[in-house]
Amino acid sequence: MDCRVLITDAALDDLKGIVSFIVKDDPRAAVRVGERLIDRALSLGKMPTRCPFYDAVRGIRKMTAVPFQIYYHHNEEAGVVHILHFWHAARLFPEF
Numbered sequence: 151m152d153c154r155v156l157i158t159d160a161a162l163d164d165l166k167g168i169v170s171f172i173v174k175d176d177p178r179a180a181v182r183v184g185e186r187l188i189d190r191a192l193s194l195g196k197m198p199t200r201c202p203f204y205d206a207v208r209g210i211r212k213m214t215a216v217p218f219q220i221y222y223h224h225n226e227e228a229g230v231v232h233i234l235h236f237w238h239a240a241r242l243f244p245e246f
Contacts, residue, residue, distance in 0.1 A: 152195050152196060152229075153194070153195045153198050153224065153229045153230055153231045154195065154229060154230050154231070155191060155192050155194055155195045155230075155231045155233065156230060156231070156232050156233065157188075157191065157233040158232055158233060158234055160234065160235060161191075161233045161234055161235050161236055164235050164236040164237060164244075165184060165187060165188075165236045168183065168184070168187070168218070168236060168238065169181075169183065169184045183218075186215065187215060187218060187220065187236050190213060190215045190220060191213075191220050191222070191233045191236075194213065194220075194222060194224075194231045194233075195231060198211075198222075198224040198226075198231045199211075199224060201213040201214075201222075204221060205246070208223070208246065209223050209224070210222070210223055210234065210246060211223070211224065214239075216239070217238060217239050217240065218236060218237060218238055218239060219235075219236075219237045219238075219239050220233060220235070220236055220237075221233075221234045221235040221237060221244060221246070222234055234246060
């Protein structure tokens with residue numbers, strides 16, 4: 151069963167920051183990176199449990215999309231994946 155994928159405001163802000171940073175040097179690369187991150191996030195609708203837990207207590211998982219990481223929560227009962235953050239792996243960890 152497929153899940154709906156919802157991108158939180160915090161994750162959208164992260165994505166805007168990533169794309170804004172890249173667009174200064176290479177606008178086409180910024181579009182490619184943004185689209186790749188969105189595609190990877192949306193792919194979680196098919197198999198939301200395929201990635202390991204980042205924080206099992208809170209149910210937060212982490213998908214790698216080198217050099218970025220996508221943090222998300224899967225609510226199995228509701229059939230929803232919430233994308234919490236798009237994050238560059240070189241940065242300190244995001245706050246949840």
